[in-house]
Amino acid sequence: MSLNRHLSRSRDLARTAGDHAADMFAPLTLIGRGLRHHAEWAKGRWAATPRERRGPTLFLAAAAVLGIVLLPHGLLFSLVALMASAAWVGRRPKGATAPEPDARDLKLAALYAALTPYLAGPDDLAPLYSFDGQYKSAFGSWEFDGEGRLVALELAYPAYFTDTEPTARARIEQVVQGKAGRAREYRFDWDEESNKLRVSALAPLATDIAAQPFVTAPGEIVLGFTDAVGSQRTIPVNQGGVAAQQPPVVWRTGARSAEPHLLALGTAGYGTSSLLRSIALQALPYGDLVVIDGAGTGEHACLVNRPGVHTVETSLHGAQAALEWAALETERRLTALNTARHSGVAAPEDVTRPLWLLLDHPTELSELANAEGRPDPQDLLETPLRHGRAARVTVVIADDIEARERISPTVRATTRARVVLGPSTPEVAQAALGVPLDIAPAAQTPAGRGYARIGATLPVRLQVPATVDPLDDEAPAQLRDAVIALLPHRDTRTEAAAQTVQLKKESSGVQPRPVW
Numbered sequence: 001m002s003l004n005r006h007l008s009r010s011r012d013l014a015r016t017a018g019d020h021a022a023d024m025f026a027p028l029t030l031i032g033r034g035l036r037h038h039a040e041w042a043k044g045r046w047a048a049t050p051r052e053r054r055g056p057t058l059f060l061a062a063a064a065v066l067g068i069v070l071l072p073h074g075l076l077f078s079l080v081a082l083m084a085s086a087a088w089v090g091r092r093p094k095g096a097t098a099p100e101p102d103a104r105d106l107k108l109a110a111l112y113a114a115l116t117p118y119l120a121g122p123d124d125l126a127p128l129y130s131f132d133g134q135y136k137s138a139f140g141s142w143e144f145d146g147e148g149r150l151v152a153l154e155l156a157y158p159a160y161f162t163d164t165e166p167t168a169r170a171r172i173e174q175v176v177q178g179k180a181g182r183a184r185e186y187r188f189d190w191d192e193e194s195n196k197l198r199v200s201a202l203a204p205l206a207t208d209i210a211a212q213p214f215v216t217a218p219g220e221i222v223l224g225f226t227d228a229v230g231s232q233r234t235i236p237v238n239q240g241g242v243a244a245q246q247p248p249v250v251w252r253t254g255a256r257s258a259e260p261h262l263l264a265l266g267t268a269g270y271g272t273s274s275l276l277r278s279i280a281l282q283a284l285p286y287g288d289l290v291v292i293d294g295a296g297t298g299e300h301a302c303l304v305n306r307p308g309v310h311t312v313e314t315s316l317h318g319a320q321a322a323l324e325w326a327a328l329e330t331e332r333r334l335t336a337l338n339t340a341r342h343s344g345v346a347a348p349e350d351v352t353r354p355l356w357l358l359l360d361h362p363t364e365l366s367e368l369a370n371a372e373g374r375p376d377p378q379d380l381l382e383t384p385l386r387h388g389r390a391a392r393v394t395v396v397i398a399d400d401i402e403a404r405e406r407i408s409p410t411v412r413a414t415t416r417a418r419v420v421l422g423p424s425t426p427e428v429a430q431a432a433l434g435v436p437l438d439i440a441p442a443a444q445t446p447a448g449r450g451y452a453r454i455g456a457t458l459p460v461r462l463q464v465p466a467t468v469d470p471l472d473d474e475a476p477a478q479l480r481d482a483v484i485a486l487l488p489h490r491d492t493r494t495e496a497a498a499q500t501v502q503l504k505k506e507s508s509g510v511q512p513r514p515v516w
């Protein structure tokens with residue numbers, strides 16, 4: 001017999017012996033698997049049993065075992081019963097594989113595990129959060145979207161959690177946002193009375209609404225658009241060339257407004273100048289403007305010499321002259337209004353026509369004035385800010401969030417309409433809006449995105465309509481055309497479209513029309 005035949009025979013013998021052994025040990029494997037299941041089940045029950053009930057449970061189990069041992073043939077019968085049940089549980093249908101873990105279950109379990117270090121109390125006898133706990137003990141309800149992303153969650157937290165402390169809340173909000181995905185914004189609704197937190201993921205706001213005439217009453221300014229929760233009404237808009245209804249963030253100005261002035265702070269490049277331009281275009285049909293461009297970048301040059309625009313100032317001297325005039329004009333209007341009231345006649349039109357003071361980056365001028373030992377332009381705003389409501393003078397200030405410390409206390413105290421644009425941390429949002437934000441911003445923020453707070457209301461999300469500088473060659477022509485179409489003209493000629501516009505973006509060429 002050749003060596004090869006010997007080898008193949010031994011292989012066959014080994015295979016047959018293996019098959020026989022597998023057949024012989026199959027019942028043992030089956031029972032072993034069943035016993036393992038039983039052990040896991042018992043371990044799970046033990047972990048789920050509250051600590052104070054573990055002693056009595058152990059006692060009952062020991063009593064049952066003792067009873068079985070004392071019964072005639074009790075031990076034998078119980079062993080047979082255990083083997084039979086293990087064999088039943090351990091059987092596995094042919095081809096069956098372990099079920100895939102549910103991705104949603106895994107996400108919720110991961111969130112629960114991440115929250116546990118912040119919400120578990122070491123001395124809590126019945127903890128909602130514990131390292132060997134289950135998320136179902138703390139999470140009341142949850143909802144996932146079609147793509148498997150968490151969109152809503154209600155969770156309970158222990159009563160001793162310091163839910164009134166902004167830092168403690170912020171920690172929990174950060175954990176939730178981290179586990180649920182930083183690409184979206186989340187609203188956090190803390191129900192302090194019942195120790196519940198409701199989290200909802202917010203759909204992104206529309207970014208394709210350009211400057212256009214908005215359907216509003218005189219004195220109403222559309223700061224931008226929000227979600228359905230943030231506004232009580234919708235207005236018709238042209239959204240990316242399609243007619244749509246969108247909920248606006250409306251700022252009411254005028255003699256009856258409780259928030260007659262606005263302060264907008266933002267990260268550089270996130271659209272505070274565009275917001276100012278958007279307000280200017282909405283204010284111009286009903287009022288007059290004085291524009292101060294503290295950064296001197298000529299971003300508001302498109303307003304120069306427009307009907308209703310008194311002046312666009314970019315220098316410290318010009319800004320001071322304009323603001324001194326505005327202060328005197330406010331006093332003149334107050335006197336004229338008083339006289340009219342005393343004589344019981346209607347106030348003249350030049351007193352009631354709204355006057356808007358729009359200041360972009362005024363803190364830069366404050367620094368310059370400080371260096372030159374001249375009066376701070378912000379101080380010149382005192383009269384319009386304090387008496388502007390009665391005199392129909394509205395002040396709008398836009399500045400860099402980094403410059404918030406240099407904003408004067410009078411400006412901060414009198415600007416009750418607030419906007420913050422660009423990426424913001426809880427501290428920045430609180431400094432800009434005056435209250436903590438109950439919304440966690442997304443990791444990526446488009447230009448013009450932020451939050452608005454009008455008076456004592458809760459902050460709402462805000463997307464400012466794209467109101468680009470029509471003299472900015474890099475801005476899309478379509479957006480520049482939208483702004484050009486809204487600029488008022490001295491005659492009936494139609495202004496050239498953005499592609500052929502001949503205006504030069506040279507702030508040195510800006511010739512403001514002096515009013516004093």
Ligand SMILES: Nc1ncnc2c1ncn2[C@@H]1O[C@H](COP(=O)(O)OP(=O)(O)OP(=O)(O)O)[C@@H](O)[C@H]1O
Nearest residue numbers: 267268269270271272273274447448464465466468
């Ligand atoms: N709402 C918006 N939609 C689309 N683009 C915008 C919007 N707001 C601003 N932009 C674009 O973002 C850029 C910066 O805008 P803007 O100059 O208004 O920002 P800013 O915060 O005033 O910046 P800076 O402080 O540097 O002047 C511009 O190119 C502008 O066209």
